[in-house]
Amino acid sequence: MKKVLFDCDNTFGVLGCDVDDGLALLYLLGREDVDVRAVTVTYGNSQTDVTYEATRRLLRDVGREDIPVLRGGAGPGDYDSEAADYLAQAAREHPGELSLLATGSLTNLAGAWRKNGQFFHQLQQVVLMGGVTAPLVFQRQTMEELNFSCDPQASFTVLTEGKNLAVITGNNCLKVLFTKEEYARRLLASGRAAGRYILDRTDSWFGYTREGYGIEGFYNWDVTAAVYLARPELFTENKGRFAFSAEDLKTGHLRRDGAGPWACCLPEIGPAAPFKEEIYDAWERVEMKYHG
Numbered sequence: 048m049k050k051v052l053f054d055c056d057n058t059f060g061v062l063g064c065d066v067d068d069g070l071a072l073l074y075l076l077g078r079e080d081v082d083v084r085a086v087t088v089t090y091g092n093s094q095t096d097v098t099y100e101a102t103r104r105l106l107r108d109v110g111r112e113d114i115p116v117l118r119g120g121a122g123p124g125d126y127d128s129e130a131a132d133y134l135a136q137a138a139r140e141h142p143g144e145l146s147l148l149a150t151g152s153l154t155n156l157a158g159a160w161r162k163n164g165q166f167f168h169q170l171q172q173v174v175l176m177g178g179v180t181a182p183l184v185f186q187r188q189t190m191e192e193l194n195f196s197c198d199p200q201a202s203f204t205v206l207t208e209g210k211n212l213a214v215i216t217g218n219n220c221l222k223v224l225f226t227k228e229e230y231a232r233r234l235l236a237s238g239r240a241a242g243r244y245i246l247d248r249t250d251s252w253f254g255y256t257r258e259g260y261g262i263e264g265f266y267n268w269d270v271t272a273a274v275y276l277a278r279p280e281l282f283t284e285n286k287g288r289f290a291f292s293a294e295d296l297k298t299g300h301l302r303r304d305g306a307g308p309w310a311c312c313l314p315e316i317g318p319a320a321p322f323k324e325e326i327y328d329a330w331e332r333v334e335m336k337y338h339g
Contacts, residue, residue, distance in 0.1 A: 050141070052148070053083060054148070054155050055102070055148075056090060057086075059072075060104060073245065077333045079332070081277055085114060086106075087117045089130070091151040091152045117132075119154060123199075124198065126201075132162065143171055145169075149205075150268075153205045156201065160204060167205075170210070172213070173212045174214075180216055183218065187261040192299025196299040220267070220316070222319060223323065224264045225267055231246060234246045234327070239335075286313075287311065288303070288308075290309070
């Protein structure tokens with residue numbers, strides 16, 4: 048059983064905001080071999096108060112109010128929060144047992160490290176979603192990096208202090224596009240309540256990506272990181288050396304440098320079909336309390 052701490056800027060169900068943090072949480076809840084121990088929330092997709100309420104609402108909908116939700120920092124450099132306290136203490140009390148998935152700004156992780164200098168050494172692994180190695184250029188506009196760039200100094204701390212670290216970049220998520228037609232067909236095929244719930248709360252996001260970027264579907268950025276944490280065999284390892292800097296991270300840029308001082312793994316999705324089926328199967332296994 049993989050014991051997971053999930054740090055995210057979840058806005059699932061919030062009109063006009065991104066849906067993939069919530070989809071990543073639903074994926075984790077659908078995995079029988081994953082135990083989500085807590086969700087710590089941060090800013091990014093919206094303010095921390097919004098991500099906190101959105102996360103509590105999602106967990107109520109699926110009948111998982113037993114999972115604690117901790118408020119994180121409100122902005123860059125806000126390292127003193129209940130989320131940072133919780134992460135620091137959890138790692139200290141369970142050394143080598145916990146995996147950490149982070150899909151938003153990295154302020155809470157840097158805060159935990161400041162409170163517990165052994166924080167990253169005490170975690171089993173850290174999986175991050177964020178960063179770019181090249182611009183994300185689409186038909187209508189270039190997409191900005193919105194995770195590592197939120198708090199560049201915190202991101203630099205995590206990338207340089209982190210151990211057993213894997214980074215799912217925006218570029219490496221582009222292999223698999225989820226189209227609206229396929230998405231609806233697959234989610235409704237089983238007749239499970241979870242499929243209808245997900246479809247109802249993500250349908251508008253297809254319109255947003257089409258109008259804003261000219262994309263006929265959307266990429267499951269944060270879900271990709273969750274799948275890597277649970278099923279790394281569905282990916283190919285992509286290790287390299289990097290010269291990270293807080294200046295580069297203002298745009299989320301991860302600078303490759305063969306002589307760079309830091310090694311990092313940037314996994315790439317393997318064959319698309321089993322990757323997609325893994326996601327849909329996990330979503331369908333979520334037991335819903337919500338029936339509206």
